[in-house]
Amino acid sequence: MQYETVIGLEVHVQLSTESKLFSGSATTFGAEPNTQANIFDLALPGTLPVLNEKAVAMAVKFGLAIGAEIGKRSVFDRKNYFYPDLPKGYQVSQLDFPTVGKGSLTISLDDGSEKIIGVTRAHMEEDAGKSLHEDYQGMTGIDLNRAGTPLLEIVSEPDLRSAKEAVAYLKKLHSIIRYLDISDAIMAQGSMRCDANVSIRPVGQKEFGTRTEIKNINSFKFVEKAINHEVQRQKDVLEDGGRIVQETRLYDADRDETRSMRSKEVANDYRYFPEPDLLPIVIDDAYIDAIRATLPELPDTRAARFVSDYGLSEYDAGVLVATREMADYFETTAKLSGDAKLAANWVSQDLQALLNKHSWELSDSPIQAERLATLIQRIKDNTISGKIAKTVFEAMLDDNRDVDEIIEAKGLKQVTDSGALESLVDQVIANNPDQVQQYRDGKVQVIGFLVGQCMQLSKGKANPAQVNEILRSKLS
Amino acid sequence: MALTKTEVEKIAHLARLHVSDIEAEEVARGVSDILALIDKMQSVDTDNVEPLAHPFDAAQKLRPDVVTESDRRDELQQLAPQSQDGLFLVPKVIE
Amino acid sequence: MIEKTVAELSAALAAGETTSVALTQAYLEQIAAHNEALNAFITVCADSAMAQARAADEARAAGSTAPLLGIPIAHKDLFCTAGVKTTSGSKILxxxxxxxxxxxxxxxQAAGAVMLGKTNMDEFAMGSSNESSYYGVARNPWSLDRVPGGSSGGSAAAVAADLCAMATGTDTGGSIRQPAAFCGITGLKPSxxxxxxxxxxxxxxxxxQAGPLCKTAEDAAILLNVMAGVDDKDSTSISLPAEDFTATLNDSLKGLRIGLPKQHFTRGLNPAIESAVRLAVAELEKLGAEVKEIDLPNSDLAISAYYVIAPAEASANLSRFDGVRYGYRCENPVDLEDMYKRSRSEGFGEEVKRRIMIGTYALSAGxxxxxxxKAQKIRRLVKEDYARAFEDVDVIIGPTTPSPAFALNSMKDSVTMYLEDIYTIALNLAGLPGMSVPAGFVEGLPIGMQLVAKDYAEAKLLNVAHQFQQVTDWHKQKPSLTASAKTTEA
Incomplete structure (x- = not known):
């Protein structure tokens, strides 16, 4: 039987505020255990929450970026359950009246087409602390530094139809969040976390199949693997005549499998009710307009502008706007070098390869946009050839002198002096009588070989266009 | 409405209270009496009434995003039944 | 000196007729003599109180005129006090x-008050008798085999027996007003x-909501001046223009419109209390007030709605008591579930557990x-009842309780006890300010008259109560305390 996959993602993003959602404790990542957990965070009796204005602004900003309805009156609720990393015994979240309502974002598919993915809602809530399962006298240790850090939970519609679409959606979301600068959104550090609701149904069937929720997916790569694995598992179950059980499954990256969280807990009953310690958040149009005014140019708009202003292909533009930093880097390079196409090639190919090779972030790269722009200028003004430029680029990695100084010091300057080039050509003609004869007999494509010989002899420094010209005139 | 022993056990578990078999019946009776008092509400038609969560209709105040708390771990962990290396200790949590 | 009001003590201190040290010493002696019998205090802070008293006297010498400078106070044991045990009447704390x-x-403290200690209360403020305290019941100074009321029973008993000049309390369904009525003192639950x-x-x-328990309406006004005001740490505290609640105490009551809710004068009300309250209302009429009957049709439902909303909120509020970060943890838990369940079951008393069960049930799926x-909808109906009534009247008056202080261990079940709060509970649902002032005696026990005003109209309440206390002396009556066993033996 042919099956269709249906996926919805729930993405938790840690908002990058200085202080917690409801208290004045710091949110710095990696602090010593419990040094950022104060009387409210420890749920000492008598303590009360006061809402962080920055978190609200960030949530609204995200909502506006995905064209969502902003809740004019959003309400916090208590979600009740016991767990040692949840100090109050309830998590403050938003159930019926989230701050961000329905919106959408567009993803690009492999065949070049686009697809709109619905976002059901995004709501603010508190993060929990961490349980450390190393052995402390045979007990579990609880670190509440993270407890109370603001989260935005972004829930998608079940619009995704493959693991690849899920990854594309997640990357797009990541890109928007980074553009908005509302979260570090680093999956490995947990500042962006993803749960996937996965089900399959026979092609043509309208009703959704029973879904499972996969938790603990902490990289883009694992999103794809975990979903593919789960889809295959569900197919196997159905084909063996079994049925899918609605449950939560944990993705184990080491074994590349999902497994059921065999919780003894019967069905969870969170007993949500409006949080009486907080009042409704009232958001008016003036506030929304003020936030809208702070929105940066978002990736889709920017890509369109790159196509129209710089004449890039849609593909190149799409690659370059993936992160705000990359797009900024490209734009600086393009402007300073005066050649957007060359800049696009260098940024999306050579620079990208460099980052991949070293697993660097853009900010780790020793080659800043200004230096790359100079390098491109030197290609354009014939100081060096495109090929020599690659050598210079390599040299720039551990030599932070000016590009021109490096070219000079390494003697990589292109030879454009016609006297020098003529003697070079003469030498090649003398060394290759057979090829010269073939050319003269009308096999003109041999000229490429002769130019190559000249380049080799000059160690790449000769200007190929000039060599070509001199060769032709000498052989005619 | 009267609560069954099974319901009492379910509710007690949600609330993380221990109720022995002997207590369960007594608890069921006590809770059921109170539910009878509560159930008087059901006689009133409230179809067109909006729920009221707070006595007064006011909006949430917002706090500037500023760190105001400093590290008081050593002092605060004096209150803990069991702690080590700056962590609160609880019986092993099995995931 | 210890029987004096806050206003009188303040004047005496300012005039140099006494010192805070002398006063504090006198209250500590009164506590030493009577607390064993009354059990009004869970914790007495004798040393720190004396230190604060000395500091107050020094501050006065240095020119300080803080409004409560040097006057001894007792706090209900659910107010957190730095460095001092704070139990909320529970074993779990x-x-x-x-x-x-x-x-x-x-x-x-900033106003200069000297803290004598922390008063007894029903566990987590859940109760109307003080009998649910883990620290033993506090007793009514008017009759030691009677309850002082609850949940702020310790505070009320302490004020009535002159163990302190004034006290704080909290009121969730009547927990300031009912014990004030039972102990013959003045109590205010603010908006x-x-x-x-x-x-x-x-x-x-x-x-x-927190409020004062004290000897007169004037004292309540002085205390409210200090206690009231918006707080950045409480999102639900309201920003209002600063107000001096003592400024209008002496306003005339001429033309004051009083409403008597017919639902508060029906069967179930002790007839002697009814007569006492009607006599008290007659005193106010003599001062120029006009009286009419009003209708609060949803009064009876308030108690039903309350016993859903309060336990529901409590069930979540009390989840933090889990034996992880502070408070009681059971011995040798075998696993996490066992730790949660035994710590909570051993740490909480029966009434608290019952309310957690009710609240958990009311919120559970289905x-x-x-x-x-439904309860939140009833809550709106109750609030609307009062809003309608206040279109025609300025103050609503009735009995605070249906009967005077009952005997210890006389309430056979929770529901009977809950019905004791029948007149007080609706105000909490509606958020309105209410007061109880002494209005007579029944069977030798004090009874209270409840006054209610519209949102934030505490000044009106205090004005009416103060004028009433100018023409009556119920609030001046004192229980005759027999010295405790300890003192007699010595």
């Missing part, structure tokens, strides 16, 4: 030394949001609409 002060405590809840151990967040949502 038997070892909890608060690392911070409640805003109320901080403000009273919801008037006083900060920061540092007040929560019972039901949307209903809880019951939310029928219970919680």
């Amino acid at each position: 038997h070892n909890f030394i608060s690392p911070y002060d409640a805003t109320v405590v901080e403000r009273l 919801y949001g008037r006083v900060s809840r920061w540092g007040m151990i929560a019972y039901a967040s949307s209903l809880d 019951f939310y609409d029928a219970y919680y949502r």
